[in-house]
Amino acid sequence: MKLLNENLKLLEEDHLYHIALSNVQDNLRELFGDVKFVCFGGQSTRMEKFASFISHELGLDASGPPKNYAGNTDRYAVYKAGPVLSVSHGIGIPSLSIIFQEIVKLVYYAGCHGVTFFRIGTSGGLGLEPGTVVVSERVVNGALEPFYKMVVLGKTVDRPAVVDETLVQELIDCRLNTDTFKTVKGTTLCADDFYEGQGRIDGAFCEHFDDEKFQWLRSLQENGVTNMEMESLGFIAMCHRANIKGAVCCVTLLDRFEGDGLTTNRKLLSEWQTYPQILVSRYIKQKLAETVNENS
Template identity: 50%
Template sequence: MGIPSLSILIHEILKLLQHAGCDPSEVVFFRLGTSGGLGLDAGTVVISEAAVDGILRSYMEIPTLGLIIQHPAKLDEALNKELLQISEEIGCKSELGKTMCTYDFYEGQARLDGAFCDYTEEDKLAFLKRAHERGVRNIEMESLCFAAMTHRAV
């Protein structure tokens, strides 16, 4: 889906909540999605404790009125603990970790199979190692927007 489409969806959901008379601070925002794991066994569920961009910053930048506005990308720590406890109770292999959100499926995710690739496999592996050392456990294309917009709404 990616950030642009998710941004539209979240705006529409928040407007619907407003029209329904709901207080967004009383709503639990929850997202499930696919991602590529980083240093994990296949099938491990990552519970995102933070969302970071492709250069490992925990905020989403939005050009607004000719300025770059930074919105913190924060997630619910209590909900994460609850999800981790539930996953343990049901025997689901899971781990808390940062989720790296990219704007591009190929270069943004350090893939080598896109139409353009201006880096080596060694460059890729060094970057992924650095990201893993900083707590990144999976990579996808929506978490930054989800975290920034839902945090902003509550």
């Protein structure tokens, strides 16, 4: 990992405030120096379950629930299963960007090498069967531009969202003929909002109607958009800026051509949410096995 901010060299201590860790008060090298993969997802409970799942998949001896290393704050959760961090990021790019930057600093201070980042989450699909996993081969904003736009010191800055095509294909190659779910590549639209930003008509505010919504959804589909969520653009742009391999892998919970709200029962929704985790866990196990073979 390279230091991406020269100002950090001037700090006597860097408080990673939102995860309640410090590069001075905590021995980050001892705690996290072996991390090779960081998996981000929205909910802390989902990421706790993923930590338990990947721990089991890697054959780790886990006694009791996984430890939340950000337990001294209620903003985010950070769990660890061997070389894997499981991190909650909340909803939307603003929430994601905070924890993303602090995790980048954490793995830098921990002296980690060759770390790969994943966002494993949920999305709304366009013409896809609910429960389909989409590995994002392109991410765009609401204007279908592959840039994360932000204002810095009063000036608008465009951060390019460049997808790691090799990593995307490696994830696609992890699918199996025996899978009960489909895995596809696609273009992901990253919206700034859950309601109006995604064309829904059931929010507190709405100035458009069904016919306009469906016209927009059809135009998105014609431009290759397969699913919508709220974090992919910032995630991929920040991975590219930090020179970190990263990929977005999300399951679709509904087909937006069929409606705006979720009507599927909770048990099935919970099962669908494990599908991206299964795919990413295969990739992690494969890479760890390759490392063992290279060292043997």
